[in-house]
Amino acid sequence: xxxxxxxxxxxxxxxxxxxxxxxxxxxxxxxxxxxxxxxxxxxxxxxxxxxxxxxxxxxxxxxxxxxxxxxxxxxxxxxxxxxxxxxxxxxxxxxxxxxxxxxxxxxxxxxxxxxxxxxxxxxxxxxxxxxxxxxxxxxxxxxxxxxxxxxxxxxxxxxxxxxxxxxxxxxxxxxxxxxxxxxxxxxxxxxxxxxxxxxxxxxxxxxxxxxxxxxxxxxxxxxxxxxxxxxxxxxxxxxxxxxxxxxxxxxxxxxxxxxxxxxxxxxxxxxxxxxxxxxxxxxxxxxxxxxxxxxxxxxxxxxxxxxxxxxxxxxxxxxxxxxxxxxxxxxxxxxxxxxxxxxxxxxxxxxxxxxxxxxxxxxxxxxxxxxxxxxxxxxxxxxxxxxxxxxxxxxxxxxxxxxxx
Numbered sequence: 001x002x003x004x005x006x007x008x009x010x011x012x013x014x015x016x017x018x019x020x021x022x023x024x025x026x027x028x029x030x031x032x033x034x035x036x037x038x039x040x041x042x043x044x045x046x047x048x049x050x051x052x053x054x055x056x057x058x059x060x061x062x063x064x065x066x067x068x069x070x071x072x073x074x075x076x077x078x079x080x081x082x083x084x085x086x087x088x089x090x091x092x093x094x095x096x097x098x099x100x101x102x103x104x105x106x107x108x109x110x111x112x113x114x115x116x117x118x119x120x121x122x123x124x125x126x127x128x129x130x131x132x133x134x135x136x137x138x139x140x141x142x143x144x145x146x147x148x149x150x151x152x153x154x155x156x157x158x159x160x161x162x163x164x165x166x167x168x169x170x171x172x173x174x175x176x177x178x179x180x181x182x183x184x185x186x187x188x189x190x191x192x193x194x195x196x197x198x199x200x201x202x203x204x205x206x207x208x209x210x211x212x213x214x215x216x217x218x219x220x221x222x223x224x225x226x227x228x229x230x231x232x233x234x235x236x237x238x239x240x241x242x243x244x245x246x247x248x249x250x251x252x253x254x255x256x257x258x259x260x261x262x263x264x265x266x267x268x269x270x271x272x273x274x275x276x277x278x279x280x281x282x283x284x285x286x287x288x289x290x291x292x293x294x295x296x297x298x299x300x301x302x303x304x305x306x307x308x309x310x311x312x313x314x315x316x317x318x319x320x321x322x323x324x325x326x327x328x329x330x331x332x333x334x335x336x337x338x339x340x341x342x343x344x345x346x347x348x349x350x351x352x353x354x355x356x357x358x359x360x361x362x363x364x365x366x367x368x369x370x371x372x373x374x375x376x377x378x379x380x381x382x383x384x385x386x387x388x389x390x391x392x393x394x395x396x397x398x399x400x401x402x403x404x405x
Contacts (some may be wrong), residue, residue: 010191011132015141017189018125019148021081024183025088025120027152028176029057030265031160032109033241034258038169043100047245051366053102053110054241055359058233060114061121062355068119069127069348070209076192077128077344084119085184089177091116096173120187122146123351126331127344128190136280138340139332143276146327150272153265153323161258212342213349221396222346225333226353228288231389232326233357235295235382239264239319242365246375250307260316267320275325284329284336285396291322292393296386298322303379337401357385 032054039045045053072080091112098104118124126142133141163172216222244257278287302315334346361378368377 007132007134013189014132014191015129015145017186018129018145020186021120021125021183021190022122022145023148023152024179025085025117025152026122026149027156027265028092028179029113029117029121030149030153030240030261031156033244034157034160034164034261035169035172036244038164039105042169043098043102043105045102045105046370047242047366048363048370049102049105049366051241051362051364053106054237055361055363056106056110057114057117058237058355058358058362060111060355061117062233062352062358064115064118065123065351065355066345066348068124069344069346071119072124072127072192072344073209073342077124077190078188078192080119080124081128081187081190082184084116084124085180085187088113088116088120089180089184092173092177092180096170096177118348120183122149122327123348124344125187125190126327127340127347128192130331130335130343131340138335139279139284139328140273140276142331143272143274143279143328146276146324147269147272149324150265150268150320153268153320154262155265157258157261157265161255209342209345212338212346215401216338216346216349219337219397219401221333221337221398222350224392224396225330226350228292228389228392229326229330229350229354230357231292231385233354233359234361234385235299235357236323236361237358238361238365238378238382241362242369242375242378245365245369247312249369249375250312252307252309252312256309256312260312263313263316264320264323267317268323268325271321271323271325272328274321276328279329279332283398284333285393285398287329288326288393289390291325292386292389295319295322296383296390299379299383299386303376303383333396333398336398339400 036047036050039050040047068080068084091108094104094108094112098108126145129145130138130142160172163175240261243260247257247260248254275287275291298315298318302311305311330350331347334350335343338346361382364381365375365378369375
C-alpha cells in the first residue's frame with residue numbers, strides 16, 4: 001500500500017500555517033537591505049552601522065533559535081512562534097518611530113528583531129512541519145515550507161521597492177507590522193505533535209535535551225554540518241544586505257537590486273522544492289557538496305564577468321536556485337541521524353552556526369566597503385568559504401545513530 005503524503009488533516013493545517021509563518025517572517029527580513037539609503041539619509045546610519053545592526057540581528061537570530069527550539073519541543077511550536085512574533089512586532093514598531101540614533105537602530109533592527117527571528121524563521125516552523133511527516137516525505141515537506149519563503153523573497157522586495165518610492169519608508173514599515181500580525185495568528189496553528197519514534201534507532205525514553213545535545217556534539221557528522229552551515233549564512237546575508245550597495249557601486253540602475261532579490265525569491269521556489277525531492281532520493285551530504293561548489297562557480301562568474309543588467313539578473317536566477325536549497329538536506333541529515341524528538345533543538349544549534357556566518361557576512365560587507373571603497377574582498381572571502389563548505393560535507397556519516405539504554 002502506497003504511503004500517504006499527509007497522514008491526517010492536522011498535518012495539512014500545520015503545513016499551511018508553517019508556509020505563511022515563513023513567508024512573512026523571511027520575506028520581511030530579506031527586504032531590509034532596500035531601506036539602507038533611507039536609513040542613511042533620514043537616520044544618519046552609515047553602511048558599517050547598517051551592516052553591524054543586520055549582523056547583530058543574524059547573531060541574535062542564531063543565539064535564540066536553540067532556546068525557541070527547546071520551547072517548541074517542550075510546549076509546542078505554536079507557543080514559541082507566537083511569542084516570537086510579538087517580539088518581532090515590537091522591534092519593527094521601534095524601527096518605525098525611532099529617532100536618528102545608531103544605538104537605538106542596533107537595538108531595534110539588531111537585538112529585538114534578531115531575537116524574534118529565532119522563533120519565527122526557519123528552524124521552529126520547519127521542525128514543526130517535519131514532525132508530521134515520515135522519513136521518506138520529510139525533506140519534501142520541509143522543502144515546501146522553505147520554498148514558501150521564496151514567495152516572500154519574490155513579493156516583498158517588489159512591494160518594498162514601490163511602497164518606499166510612492167508612499168515612503170515609514171508607510172512600508174507600518175505595512176510590515178500588519179503582515180506580522182497576520183503571521184502571528186497563523187503561527188497559532190503550528191500544533192504540537194507528541195513524539196513517536198519511527199526510526200530504526202533504539203531510543204532511551206528518558207533522553208533529555210541536554211543529553212541529545214551532548215550526543216550530537218560527539219558525532220563528527222554533526223560538527224561538520226555545523227561548520228558547513230556557517231558558510232550558507234555568510235553568503236546569503238552578504239548578498240541580501242549589500243547587493244543594493246554593490247549594484248550602486250557598479251553603476252547599474254537602482255531597480256536592479258530589487259530585481260535580483262525578487263529573482264532570488266522566485267527561483268528559490270524551484271531550488272528548495274527540487275532539493276527537497278532530490279534529498280529524498282540521493283545522499284544529502286553529496287547534494288550539499290555539489291550545492292556549495294556550484295555557489296563558488298556562480299560567485300566567480302558574477303565577480304569577474306563584465307558588469308551589466310544581464311549578468312546581475314542571471315546571478316539572481318542562478319543563486320536563487322541555490323539560496324535556501326541547503327535547508328531540506330541539512331535538516332534532513334539531522335533528523336536522519338538523531339531522529340525527530342529534539343529536531344527543533346538540534347537544528348536550532350546548526351542554525352546558530354549559520355547566523356554567526358550571517359553576522360560576519362553583514363558586518364564585513366559594510367566594513368570592507370567603508371574602509372577599502374569596495375565590496376570585492378567580501379566576495380573573495382565568500383568564494384573561499386564556499387569551496388571549504390563543498391569539501392567539509394563529504395566525510396559526514398549519514399547513517400542513523402544507534403542508542404542503547
